[in-house]
Amino acid sequence: MTQAELEQRLSRKTGRTLHIVLTNNRRHALTYRARSREPDILRLSRFFLRADPAILKALAGFITGHAWAKPVLQAYINRESERLGRQRARRGMPVRTMGNRFDLQAILDDLNRSYFSDSVDVRITWGRHRQVKGKKSVQLGIYAAHERLIRIHPVLDEPGIPLHVIEKVVFHEMLHHVMGGTVSAEGRRCLHSDEFRSLERCFTQYDRAERWLRNNLRKVLG
Ligand SMILES: [Zn+2]
Numbered sequence: 001m002t003q004a005e006l007e008q009r010l011s012r013k014t015g016r017t018l019h020i021v022l023t024n025n026r027r028h029a030l031t032y033r034a035r036s037r038e039p040d041i042l043r044l045s046r047f048f049l050r051a052d053p054a055i056l057k058a059l060a061g062f063i064t065g066h067a068w069a070k071p072v073l074q075a076y077i078n079r080e081s082e083r084l085g086r087q088r089a090r091r092g093m094p095v096r097t098m099g100n101r102f103d104l105q106a107i108l109d110d111l112n113r114s115y116f117s118d119s120v121d122v123r124i125t126w127g128r129h130r131q132v133k134g135k136k137s138v139q140l141g142i143y144a145a146h147e148r149l150i151r152i153h154p155v156l157d158e159p160g161i162p163l164h165v166i167e168k169v170v171f172h173e174m175l176h177h178v179m180g181g182t183v184s185a186e187g188r189r190c191l192h193s194d195e196f197r198s199l200e201r202c203f204t205q206y207d208r209a210e211r212w213l214r215n216n217l218r219k220v221l222g
Contacts (some may be wrong), residue, residue: 001049006056010042013060022046023118025109029077032063043118047080095125095149099157107163107170108150115171115202122177124150124170126157138221141169143176150174155220168209175199 001009007020017038022045023029029045042063051059055076061069097105104124112120122143140153150173156166179196200206 003049006044006049006051009056010060010063013056014063016040016063018042018063020044021117022049024121025112025118028109028113029081030062030073034063045077045080047084051076095123097124097126099126099154101157101159101161102163102166104152104166104170107167108174111167111171111174111203116174116178120174120177122148122150122174124152126154127151129154137217141173143173145177145180148177150177158220160216161220162209162212164205165209165212168203168206168213171203172200 003020003022007018010020011018016034017040019039019041021041021043023043024046028043030048031043033041035041040063048055048059055073058069058072058076062073097103097108104126108120108122108124112118127142138153138155140156142151143149144151150170152166152169152173156169175196176191179193179199203209
């Protein structure tokens with residue numbers, strides 16, 4: 001069913017005016033906020049569009065505050081998340097989001113929620129360890145469009161790297177996914193257009209992170 005159909009059906013069942021926001025977020029598959037002035041906001045993982053009548057009934061029950069609905073929905077969310085996980089594992093290389101210090105999935109999810117209304121559907125992984133000692137520069141992040149995969153250099157998982165620096169790198173790669181390739185006036189493929197550069201500054205700690213990288217990256221690379 002479409003988002004509009006889901007909205008209509010749930011509104012009819014609950015008697016509330018609902019606004020549904022679809023997300024690609026498996027960790028927060030369902031949140032509901034009743035507001036004194038309707039519409040209420042219901043955030044749902046995209047897979048709820050495939051929900052059968054029993055799950056729709058549970059959603060309506062959840063919205064109207066019935067305790068029985070929660071375990072039904074939790075079981076459904078677990079089932080769907082596992083299925084998606086299996087699908088993704090089949091689709092591409094294994095990802096490793098949990099580092100020694102930072103969980104990339106949590107960082108991606110936070111940025112996705114704060115800046116992109118949960119609309120960015122990409123995977124993220126720590127890259128494999130490579131020697132960086134003595135290198136003058138290193139690519140801290142890279143986005144592979146054909147895999148929909150962001151790879152972050154493991155050097156950013158070392159002690160002393162501030163969270164906002166990783167966030168800045170992840171945000172940059174998310175923008176590559178969102179913007180796609182743009183073509184410059186000269187007809188060349190241009191990855192970092194003026195528009196890209198100005199959007200990059202939407203990340204609130206951009207200047208701070210840039211400054212840190214300028215002053216510390218050499219040290220990090222040894
Ligand atoms: Zn780039």
